[in-house]
Amino acid sequence: GSKWPELKITYRITKYPSGLKKSKTDKDVKKAFDAWSEVSPLSFVQKTSRKQADIEISFESGDHGDEDPFDGPGGILAHAYFPADGGDVHFDDDEIWTVKISSQNINLFRVAVHEFGHSLGLEHSKVRGAVMYPFYTGADSDFQFHPDDINGIQTIYG
Numbered sequence: 001g002s003k004w005p006e007l008k009i010t011y012r013i014t015k016y017p018s019g020l021k022k023s024k025t026d027k028d029v030k031k032a033f034d035a036w037s038e039v040s041p042l043s044f045v046q047k048t049s050r051k052q053a054d055i056e057i058s059f060e061s062g063d064h065g066d067e068d069p070f071d072g073p074g075g076i077l078a079h080a081y082f083p084a085d086g087g088d089v090h091f092d093d094d095e096i097w098t099v100k101i102s103s104q105n106i107n108l109f110r111v112a113v114h115e116f117g118h119s120l121g122l123e124h125s126k127v128r129g130a131v132m133y134p135f136y137t138g139a140d141s142d143f144q145f146h147p148d149d150i151n152g153i154q155t156i157y158g
């Protein structure tokens with residue numbers, strides 16, 4: 001629920017994953033924001049300064065200071081807050097994050113696209129195959145939004 005009042009949104013990665021290179025993390029996070037830019041009037045800028053950003057992203061383990069502690073490897077992979085609640089995104093640092101198309105490990109881009117959907121105001125979708133479907137179904141080489149995702153973001157931001 002809720003939406004961002006401006007179309008230019010800033011983000012900052014405040015804590016990086018323990019098992020993935022910073023450069024690879026920056027790249028997949030940017031790719032996930034770029035995917036949403038392609039299907040909406042939104043644009044995203046990474047803040048590297050210590051200055052506050054709209055969407056703050058961090059990789060956390062277990063109890064990390066909000067009411068939703070993570071659960072170790074598997075299970076919950078990440079969670080995100082809706083715009084009205086700040087829009088921040090936490091990834092579970094106990095997952096094995098990868099930028100590869102892997103069956104074993106968790107593809108950062110695919111999860112980030114899903115989480116950023118929440119940060120932009122989208123709820124879970126009932127449509128299997130939609131990015132906003134509640135369950136991670138692995139990553140394939142050619143990523144595509146489902147019409148349900150596109151309808152969702154365009155309903156909010158036009």
Ligand SMILES: CC(C)C[C@H](C(=O)NO)C(=O)N[C@@H](CC(N)=O)C(=O)NCc1cccc(N)c1
Nearest residue numbers: 075076077078079110111114131133134135136
């Ligand atoms: C109740 C929520 C905190 C669950 C949490 C989620 O939906 N976060 O957005 C989550 O991590 N769900 C897992 C469920 C699971 N373990 O299969 C998930 O994969 N969600 C992220 C995700 C990533 C990529 C694609 C899709 N469809 C879903």
Ligand SMILES: [Ca+2]
Nearest residue numbers: 072074076092
């Ligand atoms: Ca987990």
Ligand SMILES: [Zn+2]
Nearest residue numbers: 114118124134
């Ligand atoms: Zn979700």
